[in-house]
Amino acid sequence: MTKLLEIHDLQTQFHTRDGIAKAVDGLSLSLDRGEILGLVGESGSGKSVTGFSILGLVDPPGRVAGGRILFDGEDLVAGGEKAMKKLRGKRIAMIFQDPMMTLNPVLRIDTQMVETVQAHADVSRKAALARARDALVRVGISSPDERLQAYPHQFSGGMRQRVAIAIALLHEPDLIIADEPTTALDVTIQAQILSEMQALCAQSGTALIWITHDLAVVSGLADRLAVMYAGRIIEEGTTAGIISKPMHPYTKGLIESVPQGKEHGTLLRQIKGMTPSLLKLPEGCKFAPRCPRADAACKPEPPLEERETGRRVRCVHPHTEPLAEEAAPT
Amino acid sequence: MIVYLIRRFGQSVLSIAAMAVLVFLGVYAIGNPIDVLINPEATQAEIAATTARLGLDRPLYEQFGIFVWNALHGDLGNSFVYGRPAVDIILDRLPATMELAFVALILSVGLGVPLGVWAGLRPDSIAGRTIMGGSILGFSLPNFWQGMLLILIFAVLLGWLPAGGRGETTEFLGMRVSFLTLDGLSHLILPAINLALFKMSLIIRLARANTREVCLQDYVKFARAKGLSGRRVVLVHILKNIMIPVVTIIGLELGSMVAFAIVTETVFAWPGMGKLLIDSINLLDRPVIVAYLMLTVLIIVTINFVVDVIYSLLDPRIGLSEMKG
Numbered sequence: 001m002t003k004l005l006e007i008h009d010l011q012t013q014f015h016t017r018d019g020i021a022k023a024v025d026g027l028s029l030s031l032d033r034g035e036i037l038g039l040v041g042e043s044g045s046g047k048s049v050t051g052f053s054i055l056g057l058v059d060p061p062g063r064v065a066g067g068r069i070l071f072d073g074e075d076l077v078a079g080g081e082k083a084m085k086k087l088r089g090k091r092i093a094m095i096f097q098d099p100m101m102t103l104n105p106v107l108r109i110d111t112q113m114v115e116t117v118q119a120h121a122d123v124s125r126k127a128a129l130a131r132a133r134d135a136l137v138r139v140g141i142s143s144p145d146e147r148l149q150a151y152p153h154q155f156s157g158g159m160r161q162r163v164a165i166a167i168a169l170l171h172e173p174d175l176i177i178a179d180e181p182t183t184a185l186d187v188t189i190q191a192q193i194l195s196e197m198q199a200l201c202a203q204s205g206t207a208l209i210w211i212t213h214d215l216a217v218v219s220g221l222a223d224r225l226a227v228m229y230a231g232r233i234i235e236e237g238t239t240a241g242i243i244s245k246p247m248h249p250y251t252k253g254l255i256e257s258v259p260q261g262k263e264h265g266t267l268l269r270q271i272k273g274m275t276p277s278l279l280k281l282p283e284g285c286k287f288a289p290r291c292p293r294a295d296a297a298c299k300p301e302p303p304l305e306e307r308e309t310g311r312r313v314r315c316v317h318p319h320t321e322p323l324a325e326e327a328a329p330t
Numbered sequence: 331m332i333v334y335l336i337r338r339f340g341q342s343v344l345s346i347a348a349m350a351v352l353v354f355l356g357v358y359a360i361g362n363p364i365d366v367l368i369n370p371e372a373t374q375a376e377i378a379a380t381t382a383r384l385g386l387d388r389p390l391y392e393q394f395g396i397f398v399w400n401a402l403h404g405d406l407g408n409s410f411v412y413g414r415p416a417v418d419i420i421l422d423r424l425p426a427t428m429e430l431a432f433v434a435l436i437l438s439v440g441l442g443v444p445l446g447v448w449a450g451l452r453p454d455s456i457a458g459r460t461i462m463g464g465s466i467l468g469f470s471l472p473n474f475w476q477g478m479l480l481i482l483i484f485a486v487l488l489g490w491l492p493a494g495g496r497g498e499t500t501e502f503l504g505m506r507v508s509f510l511t512l513d514g515l516s517h518l519i520l521p522a523i524n525l526a527l528f529k530m531s532l533i534i535r536l537a538r539a540n541t542r543e544v545c546l547q548d549y550v551k552f553a554r555a556k557g558l559s560g561r562r563v564v565l566v567h568i569l570k571n572i573m574i575p576v577v578t579i580i581g582l583e584l585g586s587m588v589a590f591a592i593v594t595e596t597v598f599a600w601p602g603m604g605k606l607l608i609d610s611i612n613l614l615d616r617p618v619i620v621a622y623l624m625l626t627v628l629i630i631v632t633i634n635f636v637v638d639v640i641y642s643l644l645d646p647r648i649g650l651s652e653m654k655g
Contacts, residue, residue: 007472008473055555056553057554057555063411085557085559086557087553088553088554088556088557089556089557089558090557093556094552094555096548096552097548098548099548101547102548102549102552102573103549103552104549104553104567105549105571105645105646106570106571106574106644106645106646107566107567107570108646115556115558115566116556116557116558119556119557119558119559120402120557121563151646151647153646153647164552167556191369250411292365307561
């Protein structure tokens with residue numbers, strides 16, 4: 001059976017006045033049915049752009065300049081807008097970061113849900129409403145009939161994100177791309193939404209790409225992790241493997257900068273320096289200027305190589321020792 | 331909603347009352363109408379008699395009291411010049427101005443919003459830039475000059491349309507209107523375009539700016555991610571959001587179009603209220619000036635009231651937050 005999603009050498013570029021910013025440069029990924037992948041990186045690492053590229057929603061001046069995105073064997077880049085429109089919301093759905101902003105403030109919830117149903121299914125308004133109602137129940141919204149009549153501003157942030165999730169689930173998609181959907185929420189709501197998403201995806205066999213900068217959030221959720229830096233994947237592997245034994249110095253730095261309970265009163269560890277501008281990327285390994293292990297061997301950019309089974313790393317000096325016990329996040 | 335409406339209505343009444351005081355005092359201050367109205371060779375006794383007949387010999391507060399009392403009974407006084415009730419004189423002219431303003435409004439919204447949205451969706455296209463360039467001309471060229479140019483091109487050079495007047499009118503809902511006959515319509519087109527150009531340019535710029543802003547919102551991207559057609563995204567998700575500021579502007583501008591169509595009416599010899607006001611000011615015909623100003627205030631306040639109601643229908647957050655307060 002083909003993989004659900006295969007991305008080969010994706011190039012997404014933004015043409016700006018100062019030159020071409022390669023937001024995603026040569027990214028390759030694959031995803032099985034029902035799998036949960038955590039796409040981790042700092043702001044500007046290209047993780048959100050990757051999500052938008054899959055859905056064909058990169059706004060000008062950005063565009064997908066090269067590569068192939070195979071969804072269930074069908075090339076989305078070659079298929080263009082027409083093929084994409086059939087999939088959007090139907091087989092691939094997306095959830096955004098800020099639940100305050102994703103629902104149209106002047107349209108009622110029922111309008112926004114019914115239009116989604118009717119965009120892909122030729123059903124009456126009544127049938128569409130019934131499906132919307134069921135979806136709200138599934139994400140744990142009480143008195144759904146009343147809620148359907150309400151406007152977005154009458155919901156709390158967590159409720160709004162639930163509505164957005166319900167909209168994403170309306171057509172039981174094969175893949176949901178979640179772009180930091182819990183970042184704007186309270187920690188308690190965050191945990192609820194996380195576990196609910198996990199349960200819903202397991203129930204319906206939906207695959208999930210969870211885009212986040214927060215390793216702590218994704219480590220409890222994802223089957224696999226892909227760590228992005230400057231538009232590339234620099235490390236990819238199983239969640240447990242990466243968390244316990246990060247091989248790329250950047251991944252190690254990310255994990256070590258998560259605060260631990262045992263380190264009261266000490267300074268948080270951080271990765272020195274800042275993410276480079278996409279317009280002025282260094283030659284060779286993009287992380288080398290910030291990397292404690294960098295030397296002359298880092299000058300030609302290292303390829304993403306399989307170092308262990310199921311573990312790909314883009315580094316010539318990978319760490320091979322597991323993290324000390326107390327440093328691993330729980 | 332009811333509470334909101336009642337409170338909003340109270341505000342309207344207050345503004346009208348405040349305006350009544352200002353208008354009366356303002357008009358009272360601009361000279362003695364007797365000097366203009368009466369034969370310069372009249373005797374002192376005749377002047378005194380006329381002054382008494384017009385009620386101008388009483389103190390200011392008494393005149394104001396009488397004015398308010400009569401105004402509440404729908405009587406804004408008789409014109410010094412025509413000797414008929416000022417309100418009747420204005421109402422005779424009102425339909426012509428209203429008709430002109432409404433046709434201009436329909437033109438400016440009907441063309442302005444689509445053009446503005448188009449320019450907002452494709453800000454860098456040739457069409458988008460042309461629309462924006464045209465709108466700059468629209469509101470930077472003086473209104474009277476636009477009118478004269480329209481007459482020059484369409485009435486004089488091409489001879490397609492008449493240069494002035496109202497043309498053939500018919501009865502419609504008890505008013506004389508032009509737009510139902512072909513002749514009337516041909517007289518209506520040029521002044522309506524003249525009056526609409528400025529507002530249209532304003533609406534184009536407003537619609538464009540708002541479209542560009544709304545397009546960047548996550549809910550537009552989310553709507554596209556849901557698989558909606560581009561048409562539905564623009565016509566429902568974007569349009570409903572940009573209509574909120576547009577309706578506000580329309581409300582404000584409709585009032586000013588009705589009230590101050592003076593320039594257009596003068597250029598095109600359109601027999602509306604604007605022309606009447608200019609004549610009355612020249613003759614110091616106080617009741618007509620006062621009645622005109624009061625009627626204008628009433629129209630603007632009413633339009634604003636209606637706009638606020640529409641506004642709360644368009645944006646669910648407004649009416650409801652008012653209700654709680």
